[in-house]
Amino acid sequence: MGRHQALLQDVYDRLLTRFGPQRWWPADTPLEMAVGAMLTQNAAWGNVAQAIGNLKAAGLLDEPGAAERLFAQPADYLEHLIRPSGYFRVKARRLKGLLELIVTRFGGEVEAMGELGLIAAREALLAVKGVGPETADSILLYALDKPVFVVDAYTRRILCRHELVPEEAGYDEIQALFMDNLAADPALFNEYHALIVRLAKEHCRRRPACGGCPLENISE
């Protein structure tokens, strides 16, 4: 464990006290979670929710057999349904790639990926075009319950602002800060990431300095 243990725990405690448990990921099934992870890339969640709503209304997320059914749809139909989430042509293609992995290697069951273990599952996910570190880790944590910390743009912004990581820090470096300083607990990582997103949405939207921010005056 590193030397920022107490600080990161303090930040977590403040966020949890302020906002309460977030109960993430907002999805009914592991497949819906994975689809949402793809669609939310550089997109507002409200738009993603519309896209997911379209998929549900079309019956394409109803288990069992949802992955196979989704995978079987023509590209232009998928594009049409996910259109509100933006980048719809690229995302339809990428979603297809993720579904191919799920269907052909795991019998259409997202959870079955967990049997590979953390390292191998992450590798398999990252091999899919359109799945980068954040998307892979989101699926590992929120669908497979693996102890991985998810780093997103908010996490980076907050850490930089409080000078806990350098501006040029890479994904792995930021992830390591959390994972080297906290117990490898999926429930903790789950809640922590969700709380960071909540903080960013609620508080740090267009505010030069975080007045009244729960993270004011954090120190080592």
Add this chain to the structure above:
DNA sequence: CACCAGGCAAGTA
């Protein structure tokens, strides 16, 4: 109107 949102890969030098 401009700007941004829970990224990622392809193109360029």
Add this chain to the structure above:
DNA sequence: TACTTGCATGGT
């Protein structure tokens, strides 16, 4: 390897 650009919608 390091930097830049394309992708696209809907809300503020």
